[in-house]
Amino acid sequence: MHIVVCIKQVPDSAQIRIHPVTNTIMRQGVPAIINPFDLFSLEEALRIKDKVGARVTVLTMGPPMAETSLRKALSLGADDAVLLTDRKFAGSDTLATSYALTSAIKKLSEEETVDLVFCGKQTVDGDTAQVGPGIATRLGFQQLTYITKIESIDQGAKEIVVHRRSEGGVQVLKTALPCMITMLEGTNTIRFGKMDDMFRAARYGLKTWNKDTTGAEETKVGLKGSPTVVSKVFVPKPRAQKATMVEAESPTAEAQAAAAVDAILGAQPKLADELLARAAAGL
Amino acid sequence: MSEPSKPQGRKFQLPEHLKEYKGIWVIVEQERGSVHSVSWELVGEARKLADKLGVEVGAVVLGAESPELNAICGDAFTYGADVVYKVTDPVLADYRTDPYTRVMTDVVNTYKPEIVLLGATTLGRDLAGAIATTLATGLTADCTELDIYMDNRSLAATRPTFGGTLLCTIQTLAYRPQMATVRPRVMSMPDRDDSRSGRVVEVFPNLRETDVITKVLSFIADREQNEAQLAFADIIVAAGKGLGKPENLKLVFDLAKVLGGEVGVTRPLVQAGWTGFDRQVGQTGKTVRPKLYIAAGISGAIQHRVGMEKSDLILAINTDPNAPIFDFAHLGLVGDALTILPALTDAFGKRLSVNRLAG
Ligand SMILES: Cc1cc2nc3c(=O)[nH]c(=O)nc-3n(C[C@H](O)[C@H](O)[C@H](O)COP(=O)(O)OP(=O)(O)OC[C@H]3O[C@@H](n4cnc5c(N)ncnc54)[C@H](O)[C@@H]3O)c2cc1C
Ligand SMILES: Cc1cc2nc3c(=O)[nH]c(=O)nc-3n(C[C@H](O)[C@H](O)[C@H](O)COP(=O)(O)OP(=O)(O)OC[C@H]3O[C@@H](n4cnc5c(N)ncnc54)[C@H](O)[C@@H]3O)c2cc1C
Numbered sequence: 001m002h003i004v005v006c007i008k009q010v011p012d013s014a015q016i017r018i019h020p021v022t023n024t025i026m027r028q029g030v031p032a033i034i035n036p037f038d039l040f041s042l043e044e045a046l047r048i049k050d051k052v053g054a055r056v057t058v059l060t061m062g063p064p065m066a067e068t069s070l071r072k073a074l075s076l077g078a079d080d081a082v083l084l085t086d087r088k089f090a091g092s093d094t095l096a097t098s099y100a101l102t103s104a105i106k107k108l109s110e111e112e113t114v115d116l117v118f119c120g121k122q123t124v125d126g127d128t129a130q131v132g133p134g135i136a137t138r139l140g141f142q143q144l145t146y147i148t149k150i151e152s153i154d155q156g157a158k159e160i161v162v163h164r165r166s167e168g169g170v171q172v173l174k175t176a177l178p179c180m181i182t183m184l185e186g187t188n189t190i191r192f193g194k195m196d197d198m199f200r201a202a203r204y205g206l207k208t209w210n211k212d213t214t215g216a217e218e219t220k221v222g223l224k225g226s227p228t229v230v231s232k233v234f235v236p237k238p239r240a241q242k243a244t245m246v247e248a249e250s251p252t253a254e255a256q257a258a259a260a261v262d263a264i265l266g267a268q269p270k271l272a273d274e275l276l277a278r279a280a281a282g283l
Numbered sequence: 284m285s286e287p288s289k290p291q292g293r294k295f296q297l298p299e300h301l302k303e304y305k306g307i308w309v310i311v312e313q314e315r316g317s318v319h320s321v322s323w324e325l326v327g328e329a330r331k332l333a334d335k336l337g338v339e340v341g342a343v344v345l346g347a348e349s350p351e352l353n354a355i356c357g358d359a360f361t362y363g364a365d366v367v368y369k370v371t372d373p374v375l376a377d378y379r380t381d382p383y384t385r386v387m388t389d390v391v392n393t394y395k396p397e398i399v400l401l402g403a404t405t406l407g408r409d410l411a412g413a414i415a416t417t418l419a420t421g422l423t424a425d426c427t428e429l430d431i432y433m434d435n436r437s438l439a440a441t442r443p444t445f446g447g448t449l450l451c452t453i454q455t456l457a458y459r460p461q462m463a464t465v466r467p468r469v470m471s472m473p474d475r476d477d478s479r480s481g482r483v484v485e486v487f488p489n490l491r492e493t494d495v496i497t498k499v500l501s502f503i504a505d506r507e508q509n510e511a512q513l514a515f516a517d518i519i520v521a522a523g524k525g526l527g528k529p530e531n532l533k534l535v536f537d538l539a540k541v542l543g544g545e546v547g548v549t550r551p552l553v554q555a556g557w558t559g560f561d562r563q564v565g566q567t568g569k570t571v572r573p574k575l576y577i578a579a580g581i582s583g584a585i586q587h588r589v590g591m592e593k594s595d596l597i598l599a600i601n602t603d604p605n606a607p608i609f610d611f612a613h614l615g616l617v618g619d620a621l622t623i624l625p626a627l628t629d630a631f632g633k634r635l636s637v638n639r640l641a642g
Pocket of ligand 2: 124522523524525526548549550551552563564565566567568569579580581582583584585586587590600601602603606618619620621
């Protein structure tokens with residue numbers, strides 16, 4: 001079994017700062033991490049490897065410095081790593097990104113047929129959740145998003161049973177390999193790396209591919225290959241009005257609560273009616 | 284949030300063969316006979332955009348033939364659709380990516396809408412990504428505002444990025460249809476107009492179950508799992524780290540009970556294991572739009588704010604008069620949530636029971 005896990009290197013979003021004057025993102029000094037959502041998928045792939053045996057390849061498209069994230073994934077137990085990097089890929093939207101990543105997965109499949117592709121549910125920077133479905137569609141793989149649990153995987157019959165989160169419940173799905181899976185967050189906890197994997201990761205000669213290596217067409221990548229155009233970026237306008245402070249007759253909790261109830265029911269007469277109607281009905 | 288101040292569309296010529304794409308579609312999300320409310324919110328929004336462009340609103344309803352499905356088609360008109368594309372086949376009874384994508388791309392290629400909108404739900408995001416890739420067109424994710432740049436008649440779709448610290452407006456220029464997913468509860472629910480009706484276009488895709496590889500073995504409803512139903516709650520009492528310790532969550536549950544509401548929390552509480560992920564409000568949790576949101580001991584971080592700021596009325600209780608939450612709450616109370624919450628429970632309880640006696 002050959003599993004490809006797509007990981008994206010992202011800025012640690014908790015530390016994103018906006019330049020107060022120019023309103024631009026200040027990336028300098030912001031540490032880069034593996035997209036947190038991708039770790040749930042990486043862990044699931046490694047669990048399959050532990051359970052039924054598999055070769056796990058991690059793949060990222062990004063600038064040369066994204067190598068750091070690949071080495072991190074190797075230290076956690078991935079077997080192989082591919083850095084897809086080319087200036088021509090810059091400015092790719094999700095359609096172009098899924099095209100470029102798919103070209104690399106197809107090339108990997110020539111070495112050893114790929115049975116499973118894992119992606120994160122979404123990233124914390126672009127945040128679209130579109131790249132996974134894009135890859136599945138391009139490869140003609142069954143698409144399994146928001147998976148909460150892989151119940152069983154049968155290598156011989158090439159069958160997999162999963163739980164998929166949907167609105168209002170969980171779908172239990174059975175399908176055939178190959179498929180593309182995105183794991184829901186919180187479904188597992190990423191392991192600590194083993195010492196020998198860490199040593200191996202530091203020295204590992206990972207693959208560095210560009211547009212020509214994978215045979216990606218120039219018109220389908222980068223800005224040229226991207227139907228969407230960002231026409232403006234701006235900081236949300238703060239709401240014009242600040243909160244009206246509730247004034248109580250005395251500083252006791254009771255007086256404050258009474259004043260707050262008055263303020264709420266006064267501001268929302270309709271809500272007051274509904275609450276009273278519900279209370280009157282004894283609900 | 285701000286409106287794009289003036290049309291800023293790029294100058295470009297739409298290729299001739301794309302000019303025949305007309306009308307705004309909403310893919311109505313229905314599962315087991317009930318519609319996700321975001322679909323009607325989008326029909327309402329599509330109505331506004333279509334009136335600007337002078338085109339029709341189409342609602343696409345997919346599923347297996349049933350009385351419920353017919354009722355949904357009728358509802359689409361009352362919320363603002365002009366045409367309903369009713370696509371029925373037994374294979375479409377349960378949502379699966381593959382048959383839904385195949386059918387939708389065919390219908391789009393046949394009727395050629397210029398804009399296609401879906402809810403940014405688990406179903407909508409799954410389906411939209413597959414359709415847009417098959418059609419090789421642009422898709423803007425998780426939008427919070429839609430508008431039309433009249434100079435080139437293109438969709439201006441605005442979405443938060445970097446967890447809401449920035450907004451960006453995205454256009455799909457020389458490709459059709461222009462696609463977008465929109466967060467639930469961001470657009471307001473349109474009023475019903477039962478006098479409205481329109482055309483129904485029936486589509487029979489003739490699918491074969493044997494062609495579909497993925498099978499639905501079963502469905503485990505959340506109702507059977509005691510999951511909190513935050514997204515549809517009218518009243519939410521939410522707790523943050525200011526509550527100090529897990530035992531104090533009882534205070535918000537008590538108040539929620541008196542009000543007939545649900546309990547929400549900030550992410551740190553979920554991470555610390557105080558309660559389940561189903562109660563998390565915010566960027567990586569639920570987006571909510573209740574009539575009343577009481578935020579107790581919550582600072583108002585942007586990742587929390589984006590999930591609740593559209594609430595009709597927000598009351599914030601915080602010991603720190605400079606907490607950011609007071610910048611966008613409607614009502615503010617500076618004080619200790621640990622004493623104010625029980626007092627609120629009492630005050631509401633009294634107020635409501637007095638009325639019950641009087642009534
Ligand atoms: C402000 C802003 C807004 C944007 N909005 C849109 C938009 O609305 N529509 C659009 O089409 N594009 C948009 N883009 C472009 C988009 O962010 C890029 O295409 C990006 O390369 C991939 O999208 P994502 O980060 O949303 O990934 P997602 O689709 O959220 O990622 C899902 C998963 O796919 C995999 N993956 C994604 N990128 C890579 C990668 N480079 N290498 C390996 N695996 C990867 C990971 O497993 C990831 O968890 C936007 C970009 C910016 C800066
Ligand atoms: C990628 C990413 C995604 C995230 N997603 C989410 C998300 O979906 N949802 C979310 O909520 N957060 C999310 N966060 C976390 C977010 O940034 C904040 O850390 C979080 O919302 C803060 O929670 P809080 O308000 O409970 O805690 P704090 O920020 O610590 O605020 C506690 C507040 O309580 C007040 N207080 C203290 N004692 C009392 C008292 N006795 N009575 C009244 N007030 C008191 C304090 O003055 C303070 O304002 C995310 C972060 C990241 C990086």
